[in-house]
Amino acid sequence: MLVLRLLNVVAPAYFLCISLVTFVLQIFVFIPSMFRDPSTTPLFSPALLHGALFLFLSANALGNYVLVIQSSPEDLGKDLNLGEGAEVADWLDGNKSPGSALPSTHFCRLCARVTQRHDHHCFFTGNCIGSRNMRNFIMFCLYTSLACLDSLVAGMAYISATLSMSFADPLAFLTLLPHSISQFFSGALLSSEMFVILMLYLWLGIGLACAGFCCHQMLLILRGQTRYQVRKGMVVRARPWRDNLQEVFGKKWLLGLLIPVQNVESSYRRQKEK
Numbered sequence: 001m002l003v004l005r006l007l008n009v010v011a012p013a014y015f016l017c018i019s020l021v022t023f024v025l026q027i028f029v030f031i032p033s034m035f036r037d038p039s040t041t042p043l044f045s046p047a048l049l050h051g052a053l054f055l056f057l058s059a060n061a062l063g064n065y066v067l068v069i070q071s072s073p074e075d076l077g078k079d080l081n082l083g084e085g086a087e088v089a090d091w092l093d094g095n096k097s098p099g100s101a102l103p104s105t106h107f108c109r110l111c112a113r114v115t116q117r118h119d120h121h122c123f124f125t126g127n128c129i130g131s132r133n134m135r136n137f138i139m140f141c142l143y144t145s146l147a148c149l150d151s152l153v154a155g156m157a158y159i160s161a162t163l164s165m166s167f168a169d170p171l172a173f174l175t176l177l178p179h180s181i182s183q184f185f186s187g188a189l190l191s192s193e194m195f196v197i198l199m200l201y202l203w204l205g206i207g208l209a210c211a212g213f214c215c216h217q218m219l220l221i222l223r224g225q226t227r228y229q230v231r232k233g234m235v236v237r238a239r240p241w242r243d244n245l246q247e248v249f250g251k252k253w254l255l256g257l258l259i260p261v262q263n264v265e266s267s268y269r270r271q272k273e274k
Contacts, residue, residue, distance in 0.1 A: 001109065004123075008110055011123040018202070019062065022151050025199065026054050030154040033161065054150055061143035063260025064136045068125045071133035071262065106228055119217075119226040134221075134248050135256055141214040148207030155200045162193060177201060221248050 031054075034047035106118035108128050115130035122129050122137065129137045156167055159176075167173055180197045183189040220226060224236050224244040245253075255261055 004110060007123050008126050012126050015065075015124045018206070019058070021199065022147070022203070023058065025196065026151060026154060027051075029196070030151075030158050033158055050150075050154060054147070054154075057143050057147040057150055060258075060260055061140060061147050064140035064143065065125065067136040067260055067262060068122070068129070068133045068140055069127055071136060117226055118228045119220075120228065135250070136260070136262075138214055138217055138221075138248075139256060139260065141210045141217070145207045145210035145214060148203040148210070152200055152203040152207065155196055155203065159193070159196060159200070173200075221245060 031047050031051045034045070034050060105114050105116055107114045108118070108121055110121055111128045113128065115128045117131040117134070119129040119134065121127075125137070125140075127133070156173070159165070160167060165172065176197060180189055180194055184191070184194045217227075220230065221244055222241045224239050224241075228234075229236060249256060
């Protein structure tokens with residue numbers, strides 16, 4: 001448990017550090033190198049178009065990241081009638097089942113909260129993912145993957161121009177790292193260039209991981225399931241996939257796709273207000 005709590009603090013700091021490094025490289029290294037093309041007009045120069053695209057992707061990624069953290073899971077335990085001598089932690093092993101409990105709830109020891117439609121605990125946000133922040137979490141994964149892909153393409157263009165090499169051969173990217181390491185220790189490669197090459201592989205790994213996680217999460221949403229339900233083997237009621245999507249993304253899904261906005265209130269809160 002101590003290791004998990006430490007990871008819950010280190011992982012968000014690691015993500016913010018990678019985001020800061022990516023922003024600095026894009027703004028101060030990659031984008032200025034694109035202004036060297038005199039054949040394009042200033043209005044439609046690759047630097048301005050790429051800069052606008054990167055700012056859009058990074059603003060959505062960081063905006064949804066903040067909303068995932070702010071939209072903390074509802075502490076349903078304080079609203080439940082657990083009975084005399086019962087504790088919320090008993091839910092974890094299914095020892096006690098309060099009569100007022102809602103389905104798909106789970107007690108997280110790291111958050112010390114009971115979350116409605118608990119999916120998993122995300123260490124990179126230090127928060128549980130549930131009904132209140134699921135949409136923002138998916139948008140965070142989507143835009144993080146796109147921002148990493150954008151940074152990967154810009155970094156490859158920068159390395160191609162700086163080292164006068166071509167990535168036309170698919171094997172060129174795979175052999176770039178071992179060749180760069182040998183050139184770096186021989187003194188033929190600068191430390192700044194080696195750092196950018198290492199970041200290329202880091203962006204590739206993070207981008208593929210976020211894209212795969214986002215696709216898997218969307219598949220679960222279409223089925224009306226959560227990762228916690230799949231892990232526990234829980235049977236869910238079959239519903240149309242459109243209803244499952246609307247429950248997570250709401251009716252104004254296009255607005256949440258373009259700009260980071262707060263997720264809709266959970267069904268538990270609507271039931272409680274009624």
